[in-house]
Amino acid sequence: MTIARTWGVALVGAEGQCVEVEADLSNQTPEFRIIGLPDKALAESVQRVHNACANSDVPLPRRRLTVNLSPASLPKQGSGFDVAIAVAALGTERRMDAASVASTVHVGELGLDGRLRPVPGVLPAVVAARRAGHRRVVVPHANGPEAALVEDVEVLPAANLAQVLAWHGADVEVPDDEPIGLADDEATAMERLDLAEVIGQPDAVEALIVAAAGGHHLLMCGPPGAGKTMLARRLPGILPELDDRAALLSASIRSLTGARVVELSRTPPFEAPHHSASVAALVGGGSRVLRPGAVARATEGVLFLDEAGEFQASALDALRQPLETGAITIHRSGTSAQYPAKFQLVLATNPCPCGDYGIRGGTCTCPPAAIRRYLGRLSGPLLDRMDIEMTLSRVSVAQRGAPESAVSTDSARERVAEARARAAQRLAGTSWRVNADVPGTWLREGPRAPAPAVRRPLDAALHRGALTLRGYDRVLRVAWSLADLDGRPHLTADHIGRALYLKKGLAL
Numbered sequence: 001m002t003i004a005r006t007w008g009v010a011l012v013g014a015e016g017q018c019v020e021v022e023a024d025l026s027n028q029t030p031e032f033r034i035i036g037l038p039d040k041a042l043a044e045s046v047q048r049v050h051n052a053c054a055n056s057d058v059p060l061p062r063r064r065l066t067v068n069l070s071p072a073s074l075p076k077q078g079s080g081f082d083v084a085i086a087v088a089a090l091g092t093e094r095r096m097d098a099a100s101v102a103s104t105v106h107v108g109e110l111g112l113d114g115r116l117r118p119v120p121g122v123l124p125a126v127v128a129a130r131r132a133g134h135r136r137v138v139v140p141h142a143n144g145p146e147a148a149l150v151e152d153v154e155v156l157p158a159a160n161l162a163q164v165l166a167w168h169g170a171d172v173e174v175p176d177d178e179p180i181g182l183a184d185d186e187a188t189a190m191e192r193l194d195l196a197e198v199i200g201q202p203d204a205v206e207a208l209i210v211a212a213a214g215g216h217h218l219l220m221c222g223p224p225g226a227g228k229t230m231l232a233r234r235l236p237g238i239l240p241e242l243d244d245r246a247a248l249l250s251a252s253i254r255s256l257t258g259a260r261v262v263e264l265s266r267t268p269p270f271e272a273p274h275h276s277a278s279v280a281a282l283v284g285g286g287s288r289v290l291r292p293g294a295v296a297r298a299t300e301g302v303l304f305l306d307e308a309g310e311f312q313a314s315a316l317d318a319l320r321q322p323l324e325t326g327a328i329t330i331h332r333s334g335t336s337a338q339y340p341a342k343f344q345l346v347l348a349t350n351p352c353p354c355g356d357y358g359i360r361g362g363t364c365t366c367p368p369a370a371i372r373r374y375l376g377r378l379s380g381p382l383l384d385r386m387d388i389e390m391t392l393s394r395v396s397v398a399q400r401g402a403p404e405s406a407v408s409t410d411s412a413r414e415r416v417a418e419a420r421a422r423a424a425q426r427l428a429g430t431s432w433r434v435n436a437d438v439p440g441t442w443l444r445e446g447p448r449a450p451a452p453a454v455r456r457p458l459d460a461a462l463h464r465g466a467l468t469l470r471g472y473d474r475v476l477r478v479a480w481s482l483a484d485l486d487g488r489p490h491l492t493a494d495h496i497g498r499a500l501y502l503k504k505g506l507a508l
Contacts, residue, residue: 002024002025002092002093003022003023003024003025003092004023004088004090004091004092005020005021005022005023005088005091005101005102006020006084006088006091007020007021007102007104007105007129008021008069008080008081008084008085008105008107009080009105009107009128009129010076010077011080011121011124011256012075012335013330013339014249014252014253014256014292014296014337014338014340015124015338016121016124016125016128017074017128018105018128018129018134019036019069019070019071019074019081020069021067021068021069021081021084021088021106022067022068023065023066023068023088023092024065024067024068025061025063025064025065025092025093026063026064026066027063027064028063028064030062030064032049032050032060032089033046033066033067034046034067034069034085035067035072036068036069036070036071036072036076037069037072037073037074037075038076038077038081039075039076039077039078041077041078041079042076042077042078042079042081044079045079045081045085045110048079048082048109048111048112049082049085049089049110052082052086052110052111052112052114052161053086053089053090053114053161055112055113055114056114056160056161056162056172056175057172058094058161058162058165058172060090061089061092061093065089067085069081075335077289078119079110079117079119080107080108080109080119080121080125082108082109082110083106083108083116084105084106084107086110086161087101087106087164087165087168088101090165090170094165094170095169095171096165096169096170097169100167100169103134103135103136104134104137104138104156104168105125105126105137105138106137106138106164107122107125107137107138107139107140107147108138108139109140110161113160113177114160114161114162114175114177115160115161115177115179115180116139116140116158116159116160116161116164117140117180118142118182119143120255120256121252121256122143122146122147122255123146123147123149123150123248123252123255123261124252124255125137126139126147126150126155127150127248127252129153130150130152130153135153135154136153136156137154137155137156138156138158138164138167139155139156139157140157140158140180141157141158141159141179141180142157142179142180142181142182143157144157145261146251146255146261146262149248149261149263149264159178159179159180160175160177162174182260193230193234193237193409194237194408194409195208195234195237195406195412196406196407196408197230197234197406198227198231198234198406199395199406201226201227201231201395202407203390204220204227204231204390204392205407205412207388207390207502208231208234208235208238208412209238209407209412209415209416209485210388210478210482210485210502211235211346211387211388212235212239212412212416213419213423213481213485214387214419214423214434214436214477214478214480214481214484215433215434215436216387216435216474216477216481217323217344217345217347217385217386217388217436218232218344218345218346218386218387218388218389219308219346219348219349219378219383219389220232220347220349220390220392221348221349221350221351221389221392222348222350222351222390222392222393223356223362223393224350224355225394226392226393226394226395227392227395228306228348228392229304229306229348232272232302232304232306232346232348233270233272234409235270235304235344236267236268236270236301237409237413238409238412238413238416239301239302239416240413240416240417240420241267242264242265242266242267242268244264246300247266247300248264249299249340250265250299250301251264253292253296253297253339253340254297256291256292257291257292257297268301269297269298269299269300269301269302270298270301270302270304271294271295271297271298271301271302271303271304272303272306273305275305275306275307275308275310275311276310277294277311278312279312279314279315279318280293281293281294282294282295282315282318282319283295283318283319283322283330283341284296284328284330284337285330285332290330290332290335290337292339293328293339295319295322295328295339295341295343296328296339296340298341298343299339299340299341299342300342300343301344302344302346303343303344303345303346304346304348305348306348307349307350308347308348308349308378309349309353309374309375309377312377313376313377313379316377316378316379317379317381317382319345319382320381320382320385322341322343323345323385324385326342327339327340327341327342328341344436345385347378347386349378350374351371351375352366352371352374352375353370353374359394360393384470384471385470387436387477387478387502388478388502388503389502389504390502418484419481419484419485420434422487423480423481426448426480426484426489430442435477435478435484440469440470440472440473440476443477444476448480450476450479450491453493454491454493454496455476455491457493457496457500458496461475461500461504466504467504471503471504474503475499475500475503476491476496476499478499479491479495479496479498479499482495482499483495
């Protein structure tokens, strides 16, 4: 009996776990079986590996071959185990460097001709391999630049199976095959948008800067043409660049979706799903293979829902969990997956289906029942999780203003960076980075809690039912962002009043 071992990676959500792939060759009726909770795509690896080996002139042994994926209790899915299974199976009979095989992680799908096909999720797989202590990873040639983004790991991009076997010391002839490339060969760069292009909405621009400074969620309500979409699309440009951890996490999520990843983008991601998107498209899921949704792809960036009143109410309510916890857990029969979902939510909606309700000079033709039904899509619990609620109006001729008076993206980004630096200094010694992360108990009872005289208007709003306790805490977070933008070390009544106005339009 001969046994060979190597390693693969099982992806569960955004996390990967190294899986030991061990092959056993025994003198019984010829058969090739894979055990260890494989899914349908992984079970079909038997035929792919058999044909790939035969067409690479390294046929599998004609005896009983059993491949076990350990730990056996962990569900495994996808075709990314093909290369590891082939190497382990051939290692039971063919002369190779056993130490090299046993210390290398193999990720990739095999074509019937023996070439390696790219697979999604290579970046989180290599991250998992490094975390488990492995320092050598074989990946498909097309996934080489993506895997090379992980430091302290030797990446071997292979074009075909024979090349992998030769690296392990096997005496095989390596054909000069053309590597299989990715379908998406061109990386798209985000268009640079300047905040100075937004004119006639100074209050909305200032609210956007406050939202960026504290990582706050923002709701904009106004008629078509008021500039809601323009403002939302310029939010990523005034956010600070992603650090190494955030950039790697964002790139890992893109990798799981099958997108081409060739560099760690420092620009916060921006996701804007259409209002016809289903719950699964928004939060993630799938019938067979779990895939990250828009909330996961927006991690460390912005999730923009334009025409929020047109989204399904169930889809909007599904945002409650990620807004509170910063993660989304998807449960399916026999498995579950968790994805990060730490994003800034920006909602834009019209006041009614036609957009003219309550607008000066507008003529609304919507019946009252239609207006109530339209606005009812945004449930009370969802609105309570919004930090800033802005009402926009159309820009008039008198409001167009001179271009030199507009706030540019560069100046706004500088203000946001300074405000976040003050917040980081104030929150030093804690696990929180921005004001939106700070829990309410620390805001109300911590060392920087406002004096009773300062928070009196906020207490009054809570007493008369204009705010919930969650809304109370969110007003405090916005007030601290206003204080950081003003360069003040303590909250004042003015900061509380401005935060109340941004939340509910409430005056002192």
